[in-house]
Amino acid sequence: MKKIYLDNAATTPTDTRVLQAMLPYFTEVYGNPSSLHAFGQEAKHAIEDARYGIAAFIGAKPEEIIFTSGGTESNNCAIKGIAYARREKGNHIITSKIEHHAILEPCHSLEKQGFEITCIPADKHGLVDPADVEKAITEKTILISIMHANNEIGTIQPIAEIGKIARGKGVYFHTDAVQTLGHLPIDVNDLNVDILSASGHKLHGPKGVGILYVRKGVRMHPFMHGGDQEKGRRASTHNVPGIVGFGKAVELAKAEMGKEIEQLTFLRDKLIKGIISTIGFTRLNGHPTQRLPNNVNVSISYVEGESMLLNLDMEGIACSTGSACTSSSLEPSHVLMAIGLPHELAHGSLRFTLGRPTSEDDIVYVLAVLPAIVGKLRSMSPLYKKEVK
Amino acid sequence: MQYSDKVMEHFRNPRNVGEIENPDGVGKVGNPVCGDIMELTIKVDSGIITDAKFKTFGCGAAIATSSMVTELVKNKTIEDALKISNRAVAEALGGLPPIKMHCSVLAEEALKRALDDYRMRSTKPATGKAA
Numbered sequence: 001m002k003k004i005y006l007d008n009a010a011t012t013p014t015d016t017r018v019l020q021a022m023l024p025y026f027t028e029v030y031g032n033p034s035s036l037h038a039f040g041q042e043a044k045h046a047i048e049d050a051r052y053g054i055a056a057f058i059g060a061k062p063e064e065i066i067f068t069s070g071g072t073e074s075n076n077c078a079i080k081g082i083a084y085a086r087r088e089k090g091n092h093i094i095t096s097k098i099e100h101h102a103i104l105e106p107c108h109s110l111e112k113q114g115f116e117i118t119c120i121p122a123d124k125h126g127l128v129d130p131a132d133v134e135k136a137i138t139e140k141t142i143l144i145s146i147m148h149a150n151n152e153i154g155t156i157q158p159i160a161e162i163g164k165i166a167r168g169k170g171v172y173f174h175t176d177a178v179q180t181l182g183h184l185p186i187d188v189n190d191l192n193v194d195i196l197s198a199s200g201h202k203l204h205g206p207k208g209v210g211i212l213y214v215r216k217g218v219r220m221h222p223f224m225h226g227g228d229q230e231k232g233r234r235a236s237t238h239n240v241p242g243i244v245g246f247g248k249a250v251e252l253a254k255a256e257m258g259k260e261i262e263q264l265t266f267l268r269d270k271l272i273k274g275i276i277s278t279i280g281f282t283r284l285n286g287h288p289t290q291r292l293p294n295n296v297n298v299s300i301s302y303v304e305g306e307s308m309l310l311n312l313d314m315e316g317i318a319c320s321t322g323s324a325c326t327s328s329s330l331e332p333s334h335v336l337m338a339i340g341l342p343h344e345l346a347h348g349s350l351r352f353t354l355g356r357p358t359s360e361d362d363i364v365y366v367l368a369v370l371p372a373i374v375g376k377l378r379s380m381s382p383l384y385k386k387e388v389k
Numbered sequence: 390m391q392y393s394d395k396v397m398e399h400f401r402n403p404r405n406v407g408e409i410e411n412p413d414g415v416g417k418v419g420n421p422v423c424g425d426i427m428e429l430t431i432k433v434d435s436g437i438i439t440d441a442k443f444k445t446f447g448c449g450a451a452i453a454t455s456s457m458v459t460e461l462v463k464n465k466t467i468e469d470a471l472k473i474s475n476r477a478v479a480e481a482l483g484g485l486p487p488i489k490m491h492c493s494v495l496a497e498e499a500l501k502r503a504l505d506d507y508r509m510r511s512t513k514p515a516t517g518k519a520a
Contacts, residue, residue, distance in 0.1 A: 304424060306448035310400060323424060323448065332424065344421035344446075380406050380452065382417070382428040382444040 002316045004362045008202075008294060008355035009151050009179060010320060014245070015204040015356065021248035022206065025241040033238045034229060043240045050247025057250050058196070059187035060213050066230045067243050070210040071178040072102040074197035077212055077223040077234070078174045079106040082143045082195070083115055084221035086172075090140035094171075096120045096128045097338040098155075099147050103176055104334075107145075116140070125287040126155035126339050134165045141169070147176040148191075149184065152322055152335040152351060153286030154295025156184070163192025172218060178202055178210075179292060182253035183261070194218050200242065204356055205249030209242030256356075264293040264354050267363050271296045271352060274367040279374050285336060285349060294354040297322075299336075299345040302384035303377040308350055311373040317366055322349040344383065393483035396453040403452055405459035407442045414507030416499040425451045425492060429499040431462065433507055438462050438470055443499075450489035454478050454496040462500060471504055473497065 005013070025046060031039030033047050047067070055062040068074045083093060095107055097119045107117045118136045120128050128146055137144075144166045149156045159175050166173035174195040177186060182203030188196060196213040200206050214220060214233070226235030253260075268291075276282050281301035300308065305321030312319055322333030323346070331337075332346035341349075352366065378384040392400070412430035419426040425447035432440035441459040445452050457478050462470045475493035479485045485493055 302446065304447050304451070307400070307452055310397075310449045314401070342421070343424070347421070347424040380403065380444055381446045382426055383421075383446050 002365060004317045004358075004365060006352040006354060006358065006362070006366070007318045007320050008358075009351065009353035011201045011207065012204045012355050013357065014201070014206050015249065015252060017252060018205055018245045018248045022241040022245040025244050029240070033240060034227065043238070047238050047240060047243045050243045050250075053247050053254075054211060054250050055213075057186075057254055058181070058213060059189050061216065063231070064213055064216055066212045066214060066234050067238060067246075068210040068212055068234060069208055069236075069239070071100075071176070071197055071199035071202070072210075073223065074199070074210045074212040075100070075102040075176055075178075076106045077220070078195045078197055079103060079143070079145060080110065081220035081223055082172055082174070082218075083110050085219045086142040090138075090142045091115045092118070092138055092140040092142060094118045094120060094133060094136050094141060094144045096122060096146050098122045098126055098128075098150055098153075098335045099145070100151055100176060100178070103145055103147070120146075122155075122338050124340050125290075126150055126153045126285075126335070127287060127290070128157050128162070130158055130161040130165055133162050134169075137165075137169050137171060141171050143172050143174060145174040145176065147178075148180040148186070148196075149177075149292050149295075150286065150335060151179045152333055153297045153339065154179075154292035155287040156180075156290045156292065159191045159193065166194075167192055182250065182257060183292060183294065185257070188213055188215070195220075200246040200249060203249045203253050206242050206245040209239050209246045211246070260356065261293045264358070267354055267358060267360060268293060268296055270360070271354075271363045271366065272298070274363070275300075275370065278367065279371050283345070285339065285341070292353075294358075296352040296354070297349060299341060299349045300374055301345065301348060302381045303374055304347050305349050307377055308348075308370075308373060311377070312350075312366075312369070315369045315373070317369065319353075320351045322351065323347045390486045390488065392449060392453075392486065395481075395483035396450060396485065399453035399456040399482065400449045403443075403456040405440075405442045405456065405463075406444070408444055409440055409442050413510065414503040414505075416501070416503030416506060418498045418502055419447070419495055421446075423491075424448065425495050427451065427455055427495055427499040429455070429458070429503045431503045431507065433467065433511075436466055438465055438467070441503075447492065447495075448489070450485055450492040451495065453482055454485070454492045455499070457481050458496040458500055467504060467507070470500065473500060 033044035181198035200209040285297040305323030336346035409430040413433040416429040443455040475497040479493040
């Protein structure tokens with residue numbers, strides 16, 4: 001059976017070139033970068049090379065890059081680290097309703113500690129209006145955090161514009177770029193961001209490594225206390241193979257991103273068009289054009305997402321859904337609810353996220369298989385009968 | 390989260406999909422908000438459930454429990470059918486993941502509703518029902 005992986009927003013396969021670059025750092029260059037001897041110094045050079053490459057890729061200085069364990073840590077670190085460091089200045093944080101849980105949950109946790117959180121709504125395409133952000137700023141606002149692109153529906157936010165507003169008001173601006181690093185061009189200066197989170201395994205790098213970009217001069221409370229790694233900003237022995245892998249993944253992205261964006265956009269639009277035109281009662285979720293090159297999110301009426309996902313899985317196709325039935329909360333995706341989808345359409349959503357290995361044949365195969373699955377489930381659906389008869 | 394082989398088997402090949410024409414009892418439960426809607430129709434002859442069919446909008450567990458409940462009630466007396474609990478449905482499927490137990494509750498409710506509906510119809514004068 002064919003095996004087609006279209007869940008690259010969840011995680012990507014590690015590129016074999018990345019793996020090759022990492023391997024020596026397990027068994028040959030195994031020193032602790034904090035050690036003064038040659039074993040340690042060689043490892044130190046490797047992580048500094050990675051830091052240099054990653055910094056250059058986003059228009060930052062090497063000393064502005066902190067290595068972390070991944071996107072969730074970077075986001076927690078940004079939200080809580082700024083909140084605790086600027087407590088005397090204010091207690092108000094602005095974010096959006098469609099952020100990842102790794103932003104929303106730290107915000108909720110701060111709320112319990114007396115911070116005030118404003119969640120800006122998104123429009124029907126999932127766009128946050130910079131004017132809404134501006135209106136929400138008060139004298140107490142210490143941080144604005146808006147994601148670069150949404151992980152579920154792929155909508156790309158007007159980050160540069162929001163950053164400009166934040167800078168004008170003297171408020172720190174963080175963006176969660178977990179879905180965009182290596183997939184869209186990023187320049188922290190063009191985007192007017194002060195803090196940025198990203199994760200290695202979303203761009204064909206390894207799991208367990210992330211970065212936090214922190215603009216020079218931004219004061220943050222450290223998230224991890226211990227040794228003086230990362231200039232005291234993040235204690236813990238460096239994940240040398242992971243950092244080397246992240247560096248290699250960025251190097252590959254730098255060389256291949258332009259071509260990849262073109263290819264993935266073509267495949268994305270072919271899949272969207274194919275689904276919408278061959279299956280009735282379907283709709284695209286997220287922005288039609290201002291969206292990640294690899295993201296397809298559709299709602300298919302009268303059928304539930306998990307049952308489609310399981311059927312696709314039986315045909316060898318991996319994707320994801322915003323249906324409640326995959327979460328313990330029984331609530332459908334907060335993102336799909338925030339863009340105004342009725343419950344049944346949120347439950348009937350499928351997300352296909354393409355990646356480096358995705359081919360046109362893969363898309364053709366999905367388009368060949370999906371209509372029959374939907375047909376089978378609709379024939380079992382009490383909702384379909386009512387609407388269509 | 391992982392489904393048992395039995396759940397997947399019923400999900401792959403659901404039994405008794407559809408709706409019975411001129412049913413003796415109908416049970417509709419669930420709503421779009423929770424993401425599961427189940428409709429169960431039954432045929433009763435001399436106090437015995439002779440046929441049961443379902444239509445379901447829902448996840449893998451919802452479809453599998455719907456399928457299983459139709460299997461369990463067939464050829465049972467009304468009294469015995471009333472004793473079928475959500476646990477019995479889940480057990481017959483080799484268990485359900487904890488977060489999916491609500492699907493088995495829905496199956497039990499659909500069955501109870503269909504049986505209630507049958508009793509309502511059979512105690513009422515059959516004015517509207519007669520063809």
